[in-house]
Amino acid sequence: MEKLVRSVTPLSTKAESGRTNSSEIRTDLRICRRGLAVAGLFSLALNLLMLTIPLYMMTVYDRVLTSRSEETLLMLSILAVAALVAIGLLEAVRQLVLTRVAARLQTSLGGPILDASLQTGKDSGSDVQGLRDLDQVRQFVSSPLVSALFDAPVAPIYLALMFLIHPHLGWLSLGAALLIVFVAIVNQRFSRKPLAEATQHSAAALRKAQVQARNAEVVRAMGMFPDCVESWGADAARSLKAAGRASTRNAVLNGLSKFLRLFLQIAILGYGAYLVLADNSLSAGIIFAASIISARALAPLDQAVGGWRSLASAHQAWRRLQQQLRAAPAGPAPMALPAPEARLSVDKLVFLPEAGAVPVLKGLSFSVDPGEVVGIIGPSGAGKSTLARLLVGAIAPSAGVIRLGGDDLQNWSPEALGPHIGYVPQDVELFPASVAQNIARLSGSPDPEKVVAAARMANCHELIQSLPQGYDTVLGLNGYALSGGQRQRIALARAFFGNPRLVVLDEPNATLDSQGEEALIVALRQAQSSGMACVIITQRTSVLPALSKMMLLRDGQIEAFGSKDEVMKSLIRPAGQPEPAGQKANADTLARITARFG
């Protein structure tokens, strides 16, 4: 027994790591199915043992009371108590198995579901609904309703017993059972649509609330509370309305089902008494036993009607989970590739946010050699951030190819490519973890030497030393709050962690002060001398000294690309005009350029 329970026990290491591959998921689901089958067998045994009470009652009334045998009474009582102990044990083990199955589901699917949410979340806005769905399925599997559902297949055995007791009582019970099943079907038909609507609107309301909570300060500063509440409330109200519709139908049909069950008990007692009066074909003990057996035959059906809402919601959650897992890119992991050379090449790159949409990037081709720092400028909406996200593999190109060291980024798994890439996005958000863990990309045991080396490269070692607990300062949620500039500098250290081959920085100096900008220039020069390929998107002139090449992006196309001096000269000199003598690329020139494009 213990072995059986252990076989569905979640593995703590897996729960902690959260990593599960598809063959492990299949194995886990097989184990869960086996656990459910075992729970089903227990249910069968339990239900047969449940006959103890009617049998005991029948024998005591019909045999013991007539024979007046105390010995028989004692023996029957001992047997009945033994059966009750077995019932108690089986019930406990069944519940334990179901709880473990639920936990195994969580540990097996939790990682892949979060993984799938992270892969598809940003584009589809699906957020972490998958984890909530998984929680719902887990709670359902370990709920008493599942035990009731396991009892349902035994109902025909009880009905057969009723026919054995008396065919009329059998027909009566069968009629009531069919009526309850009919009520269950009607319930399902009428509550499916409103339940789906309720779930959909409640997920939308939750997503809105999450975004509002993330922007709490903006909301507070600009007095947006009423509008936020109204916007959230519209979805929450729709969800409540739909859930209310489902509940009302459920309540009415639930009441009808309960009435049928109780009515059957009275009908059996009444009709049984009539049979005794009419032809004395039944004894009093049998009538009482028949009443109990019929009640047990209908109880699981009745419970299924009552718990239909949870059953339907859990079923919908399970289907969503399956869809999400199917939607996440699967298949065999790409072959492990050797560490790439720091050479980026982009060929005819096209990006469409969705099929049929206007392309954001229209066939870009360029390359960045090791030790080069390319600055990308261009007006707002030109596609700079989209290009950055493509270069680091955060999104996939619609057409064209991006190669790092000759290998297409699409041929790398994100886990294998990640260590070779450094990325600072436009909106820097750090994770709720220590500064060291943030720099080490959330590693549980960050390598101190590599962390400090990255911090030194990003010129933020002294800044981190000045924090209350230095590298161990915990950030985010209830932790230490950094300024925008401090966050950007630590994000820069995170980008440099582990000496990546390609570093892409999307406006990393947007909130830096002059000291921070100087530090950024030093960092870029160090990256350059260590042979990294760097791409920096900027609207500010201060990084100009660190650039070796420049690109002007406009309307998704490269308008100019080449050495810093060439690009700047081409920008300030109308086509066809001779080059002004001694013109030097300097900060003022870039200021004029950015004034034109910003």
Ligand SMILES: Nc1ncnc2c1ncn2[C@@H]1O[C@H](COP(=O)(O)OP(=O)(O)OP(=O)(O)O)[C@@H](O)[C@H]1O
């Ligand atoms: N997932 C998406 N769905 C729809 N449109 C998108 C998507 N991603 C980008 N775009 C569109 O692509 C265009 C370029 O966006 P992008 O953020 O790359 O511009 P940008 O040059 O970085 O602008 P800025 O300098 O203001 O940050 C915008 O018009 C944007 O609306």
